[in-house]
Amino acid sequence: MSWVKNTFSSSVGRKFAMALSALFLMIFLLQHFTINFISVLSKDTFNEISHFMGTNALVQFVLQPVLIFAVVYHFVMGFVLEIKNRNAREVKYAMNKGSANSTWFSRNMIVSGAVVLAFLGLHFYDFWIPEINVKYVQGDMSGLLADGSFRYYEELVHKFVDPVRVGIYVVAFVLLSMHLLHGFASAFQSMGARHAKYTPAIKKLGNIYAIAIPAGFIFIALFHHLTSH
Amino acid sequence: MSANKGLNLTLKVWRQKSQKEKGQMETYQVSDISPDSSFLEMMDILNEQLIEEGKEPVAFDHDCREGICGSCSMYINGEAHGPGREITTCQLHMREFKNGDTIYIEPWRAKAFPVIKDLVVDRSAFDRIMAAGGFISVNTSGNTQDANAIPIEKANADKAFDAATCIGCGACVASCKNASAMLFVSAKVSQFALLPQGRVEAKERVRNMVKVMDEEGFGNCSNTGACEVECPKGISIENIARMNREYLNATLKGE
């Protein structure tokens, strides 16, 4: 299997792997958003879907590890490539005008990425670690609160009470939006998917996705924050 | 060709004696530069002035002075080949500047392009990438088939030509925040990949060229697109996508 090693240690192979993991993450994000948005529409449906996702074996033991791998790979490789790329220019320019030829978003993926990573840490602390704790450490797979109702919606709403947390949430999603404004179309380019007819459409779709999804998450956060009092 | 008044300028120029020694920015003044002069003619005047003062003139690569040989390579005011679009340094004219301007002049910066003196860098990494596969393996026997034996779709012939207009100046590497050489390499890969003559060894070619590119210490592409904006020949990053495709096809699918 030396070809696997050769391919994925090459520059083009790594770009491809970054793009693949990014695509997976973008699909995940869409799915995550859809479910979260349901919380705005219907508390019960949200609870049911959350319970299904939290207890379904396929989701938990196949998709979740893939997701973890994609997240870890995307971040680790992101940093590895950033270090490599910085090393490719040892002496910096005394005067450099990056804005003349590229967008701030595209040049600062590591910045937006790092902020998103920091946010993910918080997010794991808020949701994922408690989930794992309840389900797999304490072994409570019921998904129920003491009063017999599902706990998912309550937990979600509870987190958005704190305005500071909502603030952090908003900032993180603005940065995620920036990351996606470049990342979405960039992933296609890295995989070699470029076509005179379809690439402009992909770019448009990318812009819509990059703005709509983070904006949607922000909306959900603000909605719960404002309606929970 | 207006007879404008001459320009007085402050130049901040990178000076470095040799590859081993450290360099620094030096400041010079030039005056009465004709706006119709080219940027390199302004550099000639600076050098004449330095010789006059008993100082060593600034070394810089240049040759054809008409934008095709790819020798000239200055990073001017933070951009490869200066502020113009689709031009090389030698095609930049002083009418782009205003009297009293300060101009920063630096060499291409990349680990794979070490500075060997002042503004002169060593771009032989490009030659080594070419030697790894930038060709079609056909001997010059003169006994190849007739040139018109294989018709080539005009659209592909034109795209191959567009990729082939690369002058190998290295502005793509210099402009890329990662000092990546992918625009250069992909232009050559694309030119041959688009022609039936080049398809025969397309897989071998892209694998070998990418391998040497990586070994030379260039950074990785992160699709900022800076290279295509600064490229004096306007070569599109469409070629990078094509190279990615070719490479993945060659490695993941194999023979």
Added chain:
Amino acid sequence: MTKLDSKIPEGPLAEKWTKHKNNIRLVNPANKRLIDVIVVGTGLAGGSASATLAELGYNVKAFCYQDSPRRAHSIAAQGGINAAKNYQGDGDSIYRLFYDTVKGGDYRSREANVYRLAEVSTNIIDQCVAQGVPFARDYGGLLDNRSFGGVQVSRTFYAKGQTGQQLLLGCYSAMSRQIGKGKIKMYNRHEMLDLVIVNGKARGIIARNLVTGEIERHSAHAVVIASGGYGNVFFLSTNAMGSNVSASWKVHKKGAFFANPCFTQIHPTCIPQHGDQQSKLTLMSESLRNDGRIWVPKKKEDAEAIRAGKLDPTKIAEEDRDYYLERRYPSFGNLVPRDVASRAAKERCDAGYGVGTNETGEAVFLDFSSAIMRYGQEEANVKGLHDASQEQIRQMGEQVVEKKYGNLFQMYEKITADNPYKTPMKIYPAVHYTMGGVWVDYNLMTTIPGCYAIGEANFSDHGANRLGASALMQGLADGYFVLPYTIGDYLADDIRTGPIPTDTPEFDEAEKAVKDRIDFFVNNKGSKSVDHFHKRLGKVMWNKVGMARNEKGLKEAIEEIKEIREEFWKDVKVPGSPDGINQELEKAGRVADFLELGELFARDALLRNESCGGHFREEYSTEDGEAMRDDANFTYVSAWEYKGEPSEAVLHKEPLVYENIELKTRSYK
């Protein structure tokens, strides 16, 4: 007087080359591995020769002063490359290409060489396509052709305005393949500074590593000079800044005869000089003359007003414009050969009708307005727009012209800041190509055994004037298809020689001479820069040995060049050290050689009491200013032997024999 042996094979013209190839000796593949060949220069000729020699199995050492072989000045050729393919079915043939080339060269080239050139021209196109050169194609996927000045068929293959670039990159690719295999050892940023002769044979060179400053010895069984032309003797030319005569001049000084130095091509369509700070001139492809009309005002006062910037040339009425090429040469009009077009422009400017804004007023208009309106009308007809306004027609016409010449128009605008779609271009002739060069025989060997010269560096194929799109053809023909065969005939004797040692007295001596000269330059306490002398030399050359020459001027030039040379050796100032990159030192060596060549150039022009091709002597012209050739006395190649000072050079004549072509007065009327 020694008789020069051109070694032209016997037999009918069309069979000479085939017969010759069948008769010359070969080196078997195993023995080729034992033989080294040095190639100096990596343009079309040197690049193609290096690649082919390496493919054949020789060990090639290739040298170029640039940082990569891909930067040689062949890259700047715009228009195209001729080949007798007759793809257009317009009656072209090898014979016609041969005939046009000899006629275009004003009957001062060798029949056999030119025929061979025409013969192998078709292989070049096949070869280049196989190498992946992206020539222009039509919608059927087949190769497209265009027409060039001085001929009546379409035989020019092209890749937009960058044909030279694409062909050179083809050579460079072929070289890269051999470099990868280790068959070519490439010496970038190296300049040849002398030829080493051992026992009468060329056996190596002394080269300076331009990065470290080291003086290096390189040996080989044969040395090929492919270092291009010497147009930079004029200081301002369309050549690259680094283009120089030094490699050719060094072999000349070591015994190779220098032929026809005065045959220089002045290209009619260049962007005029803008001022004293200018470093080089830029060519606009000859293809522009297909659609542009050349004119100056009929009235002197209009010309003066334009020069002063007080009159917009588009405001001059049709009847007040002098389309002088159409007036003088009704049958070829704006498409007369380069030498004729250049002289006509000079004649008008000298008479006071020039429209340039510089001090001399040197420029004429190249006007596309009628082509724009003509194409626009065609478009309107095609689109069925019968009531299109003049403005709409003009817009459509501009689009057509943009498709054909867009990159050239853009280049013009970048340099001059004038929009050539709206206001006529200004052009003026400039030094472009040198037909003269190192004398070679049919095998491309100089008068030094084992020393060859190919491409623009030799003199052989273009006579007194080169046709458009023929330089690329010759460079590739020499390098791909001629030299690799003929050099075998010579090297067949060297299969047992073994590597040539470099620790011999001949190398010692050559190296010492090179080092002494470098030491002189860096230690000379002069006061003037190298460019100062180069500019002065260029002025003399342009004013007195340029487009029109006369006895008085040439004699003055010879004296003036001598004076500049003497002053140069006393007062030149070369800052910096010889260890490491020193561009002033590089220039000093080149200008020193130009200062010698310039004098020989003027002497050659003075000797040739006739006007032919690019060489125009005012005394030898008709009343209406047309050239007068003297076939009775000057149907020969002047080959100069070095004897110390240029004034002592000895002339040898190689008579030109025309067995297949009748010598006629070239008329384009």
